[in-house]
Amino acid sequence: MKHVYTHDNTMIVNSAKNILALNGIESVVKNDAISHIHARHGINNTFCELWILNDQDFDKAVSIIETEVKYPEVKEPWTCAKCKEENEGSFDLCWNCQTEKSQEST
Numbered sequence: 001m002k003h004v005y006t007h008d009n010t011m012i013v014n015s016a017k018n019i020l021a022l023n024g025i026e027s028v029v030k031n032d033a034i035s036h037i038h039a040r041h042g043i044n045n046t047f048c049e050l051w052i053l054n055d056q057d058f059d060k061a062v063s064i065i066e067t068e069v070k071y072p073e074v075k076e077p078w079t080c081a082k083c084k085e086e087n088e089g090s091f092d093l094c095w096n097c098q099t100e101k102s103q104e105s106t
């Protein structure tokens with residue numbers, strides 16, 4: 001057993017567990033029980049831990065968590081080369097003039 005991730009949001013830790021499962025890595029979430037005890041006292045900030053069952057999965061698990069849980073791909077906003085409007089990173093066309101996002105714009 002190796003500890004790979006800690007977060008105070010059970011939902012996020014469980015989603016990390018699901019992502020690892022999709023990659024064939026078995027893991028368990030710890031501290032769920034403790035958070036229930038704390039919840040009765042109005043404390044909801046107990047940290048939840050994610051542990052993998054097989055130590056040899058550690059490196060893979062850490063890199064998956066790094067790329068998919070901690071830092072999911074966020075596209076940088078970009079500036080239209082034609083009209084200089086700033087666009088959301090998820091847009092492929094300028095919202096203002098429909099010019100395609102070009103490689104020179106950042």
Ligand SMILES: [Zn+2]
Nearest residue numbers: 080083094097
């Ligand atoms: Zn534009």
